[in-house]
Amino acid sequence: ALERDGISPGLLGGVPAVVNHLAELDEDATGTRRERLATSLASTSEYLGGLADYLIDGLRDLDRVHVIGVDGESDGAHDDSTWGRQGNHVDRLPRVSFLVQGIEAASVGERLLSNGVVAQTVGLEESALFDQMGVAEMGGAVCVALAPHNTQFDVDLLVRIVGGMV
Numbered sequence: 001a002l003e004r005d006g007i008s009p010g011l012l013g014g015v016p017a018v019v020n021h022l023a024e025l026d027e028d029a030t031g032t033r034r035e036r037l038a039t040s041l042a043s044t045s046e047y048l049g050g051l052a053d054y055l056i057d058g059l060r061d062l063d064r065v066h067v068i069g070v071d072g073e074s075d076g077a078h079d080d081s082t083w084g085r086q087g088n089h090v091d092r093l094p095r096v097s098f099l100v101q102g103i104e105a106a107s108v109g110e111r112l113l114s115n116g117v118v119a120q121t122v123g124l125e126e127s128a129l130f131d132q133m134g135v136a137e138m139g140g141a142v143c144v145a146l147a148p149h150n151t152q153f154d155v156d157l158l159v160r161i162v163g164g165m166v
Contacts, residue, residue, distance in 0.1 A: 019033065019037060020033070022037055022040055022041065022044075023036040023037040023040050024036070024040065025040040025041075025043065025044050025148055026039050026040040026043040026044070029043070044148050047148065048094035048146050048147075048148065048150075049092075049094065051094060051146050051150060051151075051152070051155060052092070052094045052095075052096055052146060054152060054155050055096050055144065055146070055155045055158070055159070056070055056096060058155060058156070058158075058159035059096070059098050059159060059162065061159075062159070062162060062163050062166055063166050064100055064101040064102060064103075064166045065098055065099070065100050065101075065162060065166060066098060066099050066100075066101065066138075067096065067097070067098045068097040068098060068099065068130070068133070068135065068141055069097065093145070094145065094146035094147075095143060095144065095145045095146070096143070096144050096146075097122070097130075097141045097142065097143045097144075098141065098142055098144075098162075099135060099138050099139060099140065099141050099142065100139075100142075100162065100165060100166060101138065102139075103139060103165060103166075104139040104140060105121040105122065105123065105139055105140030105141050105142050106121050106123070106140065107165075108121070108142045108162065108165060109121040109142055111161055111165060112142070112158065112161055112162075115157065115161050116157075117144075117154070117157060117158050117161060119142050119143060119144045119158075120142070120143040120144075120145075121140055121141070121142055121143070122135070122140055122141045122142075122143055123136055123140040124136035124140070127141075144158065
């Protein structure tokens, strides 16, 4: 049974519509709703992994931009074919964090937002992991989460904006 303590019945009423929407993300998915959902989620994961690869590659081509968790990794260089799908890499969310040497993350975030790109900035004591990595000392990090509605155009825009700052 669906447990609903603390959740509005009105919100629960939207669950079937959300599941249907997710099942329809891959227009080629067929079968029962469960089968379409499984196919759509796998396709979406692959799409977002490719988009994350594209974003990482674009950011890494910029001077003074460091992609956190990818650049300087001890397991070797980033390989487009392994982002969360195979090899020794773990599955990852399509979220990319980066910093721009010499520019505060808040400034990068403001520039992105003024151009219609939403990103989160993470500063001192906002992330224990980033604090341990020394990210706050470098001015903080900019974090970008990708979603199924994002396109290569969105990534190109973000890279152009950051590139204009370096």
